[in-house]
Amino acid sequence: MSLLDVQNLSVTLHTPHGDLPAVADVSLSVGAEETLGIVGESGSGKTMLARSIMGLLPRARASASGSVKLKGVEMVGARASDLRRLWATEVAMIFQDPMTALNPVMRVGRQIDETLRVRLGLSRSAARARAIELLEMVGIPSPEKRYAAYPGQLSGGMRQRVVIAMALAASPSLILADEPTTGLDVTIQAQILNLLDELQARLHTSMILITHDLGVVATRTSHLAVMYAGRIVETGTTRDVFARHRMPYTRALLESSPRVSNPAHTRLTAIPGRPPNLLRLGEGCAFAPRCGFASERCHRERPELSVPDESSHAFACFNPLEVGR
Ligand SMILES: Nc1ncnc2c1ncn2[C@@H]1O[C@H](COP(=O)(O)OP(=O)(O)OP(=O)(O)O)[C@@H](O)[C@H]1O
Ligand code: SF4
Ligand SMILES: [Mg+2]
Structure with a gap:
């Protein structure tokens, strides 16, 4: 049994303009200590997928179907109180902007304390000692001093380290990191990603790493799922997706990713054309116009995600590329 097992998950957002299929028929699994990368251009549904895995969708404006099981426990349709207990101990989510996870008027140490006291029931002094340990573990210098700082007194990179410390407070088995380094400068990005790598190895957690940048996932993930228009359109081992991708969209994403060999600030080639309007998806492949x-x-039929041979490499395309063959 996988740690996380998602089967045929679909999420519809009920918007004033109509029903929007933000996540469509997604299946994926994450094993113990595995890292799955989810990649796709902006608007492809990565955050919606992450939020629906966490059960963090507005109930009134969204409906979900399918199955999301964590250690065999079904999350879709479960009672909010049961879910909260499960999230708190098993899954931690790290968002793109650390300020959304931090309270600006509360000292950072107290915010970690609170997590420890509420989730693990630690006493005030035990929570303080553990919070300082966690700050040290995520590489924050002079942790006792930083414990008393407000988020605004820390740099962006330090704030994201605090968020990671909070995420680790309850010793989760799965970390879901949604663009955890967007907005940070390149050197700090690498430091934060390396920190996540180190912590994952040390704490034996699994991770889902979401990014629009294939350069980020190349060396840090074992498996990849490529998203377009709310669907997974290609998935397999990271090695296969890079070296033997079959989807024209995956190739376009690869071509638009920064290369290590490029000088800093090289302009990226964006994928030509616009992402589809999910309110007006036609019959065919959503990528067809581009x-x-x-x-x-x-243009008239939608390709299903399928595995053509005995490998685990799946893709949804009628005219797959013959890269690396
Ligand atoms: N609150 C909302 N109301 C209506 N539509 C939304 C809402 N949030 C997201 N969407 C739509 O859902 C789709 C998926 O968005 P999502 O934020 O998951 O994309 P993403 O892949 O995370 O993009 P990014 O890389 O920019 O973070 C998009 O078409 C978006 O316009
Ligand atoms: S199914 Fe057709 S339109 Fe879609 S990616 Fe493949 S070749 Fe392109
Ligand atoms: Mg997003």
Whole structure:
């Protein structure tokens, strides 16, 4: 049994303009100590997928179907109180902007304390000692001093380290990191990603790392899922997706990723055309209007995600590329 097992998860947002299929028929699994990368351009549904895995969707404006099991426990349709207990101890989410996770008018140490006291029931003094230990573990210098700082007194990189310390407070088995380094400068980005790597190895947690930048996941994940228009359109081992990708969209994403060999601030080639409007998806492949390989069939029929051989490499395309073969 996988740690996390998602089957046919679909999420519809009920917007004033109509029902928007933000996540469509997603299946994935994450094993113990595995790291799965989820990549896709802006608007492809990565955050919605992460939020729906966490059960963090507005109930009134969203409906979810399918199954999300963590250690065999079903989260879709479960009672909020049961979910809260499960999230608190098993899954931690790290968002793109650390300020959304931090209270600006509360000292950072107290925020970690609170997590420890509420989730683990530690006493005030035990929580303080553990919070300082956690700050030290995420590489914050002079942790006793920083314990008393307000978020605004810390740099962006330090704030994200505090958020990571909070995320680790309850010793989760899964960390869900949604663009954890966007907005930080390149050197700090690498430091934070390396920190997550180190912590994951040391604490034996699993991780889902969400990013629009394939450069980030190349060396840090074992498996990848590529998203487009709310669906997973290609998935497999990171090695296969990089070296033997079959989807024209994956290739376009790879071509638009920063390369290590490029000088800093190299302009990226964006994928030509616009992402589809999810309120007006047609019958065919959602990538067809932007795809150089589209045939007549692509415009009238949607390709299913399928595995053509005995490998675990799946893709949804009628005219797959023959890269690396
Ligand atoms: N609150 C909302 N109300 C209506 N539509 C939304 C809302 N939030 C997201 N969407 C839509 O859901 C789709 C998926 O958005 P999502 O934020 O998951 O994309 P993403 O892949 O995380 O993008 P990014 O890389 O920019 O973070 C998009 O079409 C977006 O417009
Ligand atoms: S199914 Fe057709 S339109 Fe879609 S990615 Fe493949 S070739 Fe392009
Ligand atoms: Mg997002």
